[in-house]
Every structure is written in structure tokens, then in C-alpha cells.
Amino acid sequence: MDIKALILILMGGVLINNYVLQRFLGICPFLGVSKKFNQASGMGVAVIFVMLCATAVTWPIQTYLLDKFGLGYLQTIVFILVIAALVQFVEIVLKKFLPALHKSLGVYLPLITTNCAVLGVTLNNISDGYNFIESMVSSLGVGLGFLLAMVLFAGVRSRIENCPSPKSYVGLPITLTAASIVSLAFFGFAGVVENLLG
DSSP, rough: OOOOHHHHHHIIIIIIIIIISSSSSSSSHHHHHTSHHHHHHHHHHHHHHHHHHHHHHHHHIIIIIIIITTGEEOOOOOHHHHHHHHHHHHHHHHHHHHHHHHHHHHGGGGGGOHHHHHHHHHHHHHHOOOOOHHHHHHHHHHHHHHHHHHHHHHHHHHHHHHHHHOOHHHHTTHHHHHHHHHHHGGGTTTTTTHHOOO
């Protein structure tokens, strides 16, 4: 196993191919739960957990069941069912052990089920031809990238709320503008990781 390749996959998921800021997957929770730092970080950690669990379950299903029996056309349906079951599990665990976080996430926790970043990473791991270890590292990187985007944007939004803005620009317009500026900042990471490890 080439450690450099794993580092590239990990750092690529965090910085270069950030699913929220570069691929625009997972925008709903990104905009909805990024108002407060504790909510943003809680959602980010929950998404990391779900991504890792979803990859750990879907990769063997794809490899040893769907591919083996020629059922690849069921991939999306099976993956969605697996992700939905995992999110229900996370919700039960949070409700039991972290009720304050469960209450603060509110309706956004079930939205992880429909978070296209979770489905996207499981599908992309298969289509990119990653083995199990590479898939897990990729999911960890994408999850950390999601967490980084959530936390950074929560900080930006907290600053925006304390700044005077034109009346027509308050709310969603300034939020989307700030999101686009944060997204542009991540374009600067393209090529950096490869040059550091090359």
C-alpha cells in the first residue's frame, strides 16, 4: 500500500476536491446548519461517521454482491437504503447519549439521509476504482473536508451577522455571496498537495 497515494487521496478530499465547496454536494446542510459553530461541528462529525460507515458497508456490498451477481443497476437504490439505515442509527445514538446535540441539529439530522455528499462519496469510491482501504481514506478525507467547510463557513456567518449590510442583501443573498467567496478560496489549493508530495 503506497502511503503517498493514501495521503493524496485524504488531502484531495479535504482541500482539492472538497465536496461542498468544489463539487457543490451537501449544500442543504451546509447552508442550513452553519449558523452556529456547535451545530456546524456536530453536523460535520455526524456526516464523517455516516460517510465512514456507509463506505464500510457499501463497498463490500458492491464488490461481493452487486458486481458478483450482475446487479450493478441496483447500486443507487441499495446505497440509499444503507445510508438511510445508518442515519437512523446515528439519530438513535445521538438522542440517547447526546440529547442536546440531537435537539440542536433538529430536522437537519434526518437530512443526512438525503445529503448527496454521503451518496456521492460512496458512488465515487466505486467509480474511481478504489480498494477498501483507499475508499475508507477517501471517505475520511471527504468527511473532514465537509467538517472544515462547515466550521469555516460558520465562522464567516457569525462575522456577517455583526456587520451592517444593505437591507436587500440581508439573509440568503449575503449568505450565498459569502459561500461563493469561501469556495473560491479553496481553488487556491489545487496543485499544492501534489507539489508537496511530488
